[in-house]
Amino acid sequence: MSESEALEKVLEMLHARILLVQGQNAASLRSEEESARKRAAAALKNQEAEKAAVERRAEEGRWISDEVQAPRSDVILARRESALSAIVLRYPGLVDNPSVYGEFADRAWRATFQRNHALSESEALEKVLEMLHARILLVQGQNAASLRAEEESARKRAAAALEKVKSDRIAAKLRADEESQAITDEQRWLNLPLERLKAQKEDAEWRAGAAKRKVAAAKREAARKVKVEADQQAYAEWCRKNKPKQLHITDWDKAERNAEMWMRFMGFVDARQTGAGADGGIDVVATGAAAQVKREGYDIGRPALQGFKGAAWEYEVHLFFSSSGYTKQAVDFANSVKMELYVVGPYGEVTGGNQAALDRLERVTEPVWATP
Incomplete structure (x- = not known):
C-alpha cells in the first residue's frame, strides 16, 4: 500500500470517529434538555396545586368561621343542607328513607364539628360520609338477616x-288398607x-x-308279571334253539367256526371267518x-394280546x-x-376269562320281541 492510500484510510477512520462522538454528544444534550423541561413542568404543576390548596383552605376557613360565628345564618344552613344532600345522594340505591338518613347525617355533622372545630369542609364531609356509610351497611345487614330469618x-x-x-296420606292409606283387610276377612x-264343603268333596273324589x-296298578302289576314270565320262557326257548351246539374241536377250522357261532349268538350277526392266509392274527x-x-x-x-390289539386297532370290540x-x-x-377274554372247552363251550367277557355273556342279545 502506498503512503497516499494509507493517509486516505486514516482520514476515513478519523472522520467516522468524529461523527460517532458528535452523535453521542447530541443525544446526551437532547436527553438533558428533555429532563430539564419535565422538571420545570413538575415544579409549575406543584406551584399551581399549592396555590389551589391555599385558596381552598382559605375558603374552607371562611366557611367554617362563618358557621361557627353565625350558626343561625340562612346561608350556612343552606350550605350545610346542600352538603348533607350531596352525601345522601351518593347512595341512591342504598337509602330506603332519605329523610331518616338525612337526620342521621345532620347529627353526625354537628357531632363532628363539636369534637374538632379545626376540620376543613372536605374533611368534615369525609367523616360524615364514613359514619353514614357504616350506618347504611348496618341497617342493610339487619334487613338481610331479618329477610333470611323470614325465608x-x-x-x-x-x-x-x-x-x-x-x-295424612299415610294415615289415610293405612285406614284404607285396614278397611280392605276387614272386608277380605269378612268375605273369607x-x-x-x-x-x-269343596275340600271335603275333593277329598272324597281323591x-x-x-x-x-290302586286296582288299576294291581292289574298292571299282574299283567307285567305274566308278561315277564312269558318273556323269560320265550327267551329260554330262544337260547335253547340258538345257542351254539356242541362241537368237538379237533383242528383250527373247527375252533374258528365255534368262535364265529358264539359271536353270532352274542349279537354280532354278520360274524365270519377270515379264512386261511395272512390275516395278521385276526381269525373272525x-x-x-x-x-x-x-x-x-x-x-x-x-x-399275544398286544399283537392282536395292534393288528385289530381299527375295530371297536376285541374278543x-x-x-x-x-x-x-x-x-x-x-x-x-x-x-x-374267553376260554373254550373241548366241545366248544365258552366261559368268561375276565369281567368284560362275563358281562357280555350275561347280556347276550335277545330277540326283538323279548322284554328288555
Whole structure:
C-alpha cells in the first residue's frame, strides 16, 4: 500500500470517529434538555396545586368561621343542607328513607364539628360520609338477616305442611288398607263353609280315585308279571334253539367256526371267518368287532394280546378265544384295554376269562320281541 492510500484510510477512520462522538454528544444534550423541561413542568404543576390548596383552605376557613360565628345564618344552613344532600345522594340505591338518613347525617355533622372545630369542609364531609356509610351497611345487614330469618321460617312452615300432608296420606292409606283387610276377612269367613264343603268333596273324589288307581296298578302289576314270565320262557326257548351246539374241536377250522357261532349268538350277526392266509392274527370279523382264536397247550401271555390289539386297532370290540387259560399279566392288560377274554372247552363251550367277557355273556342279545 502506498503512503497516499494509507493517509486516505486514516482520514476515513478519523472522520467516522468524529461523527460517532458528535452523535453521542447530541443525544446526551437532547436527553438533558428533555429532563430539564419535565422538571420545570413538575415544579409549575406543584406551584399551581399549592396555590389551589391555599385558596381552598382559605375558603374552607371562611366557611367554617362563618358557621361557627353565625350558626343561625340562612346561608350556612343552606350550605350545610346542600352538603348533607350531596352525601345522601351518593347512595341512591342504598337509602330506603332519605329523610331518616338525612337526620342521621345532620347529627353526625354537628357531632363532628363539636369534637374538632379545626376540620376543613372536605374533611368534615369525609367523616360524615364514613359514619353514614357504616350506618347504611348496618341497617342493610339487619334487613338481610331479618329477610333470611323470614325465608328460613317460611321454609320450615312449608316443610312442616308437606310432612303433615305426607302423614295424612299415610294415615289415610293405612285406614284404607285396614278397611280392605276387614272386608277380605269378612268375605273369607263367609266363604269358609263353602271352601270346607269343596275340600271335603275333593277329598272324597281323591279317595275314590285312589281306590280305582290302586286296582288299576294291581292289574298292571299282574299283567307285567305274566308278561315277564312269558318273556323269560320265550327267551329260554330262544337260547335253547340258538345257542351254539356242541362241537368237538379237533383242528383250527373247527375252533374258528365255534368262535364265529358264539359271536353270532352274542349279537354280532354278520360274524365270519377270515379264512386261511395272512390275516395278521385276526381269525373272525364282524361289523365293529374282531376275534383271534388260539389252540395252545399253555396259558396265553401278554405279548399275544398286544399283537392282536395292534393288528385289530381299527375295530371297536376285541374278543380273544383260547383253549387254555391266561396269565395274570395277560388278564391285567386285557382289562386295561377293555379286551374280552374267553376260554373254550373241548366241545366248544365258552366261559368268561375276565369281567368284560362275563358281562357280555350275561347280556347276550335277545330277540326283538323279548322284554328288555
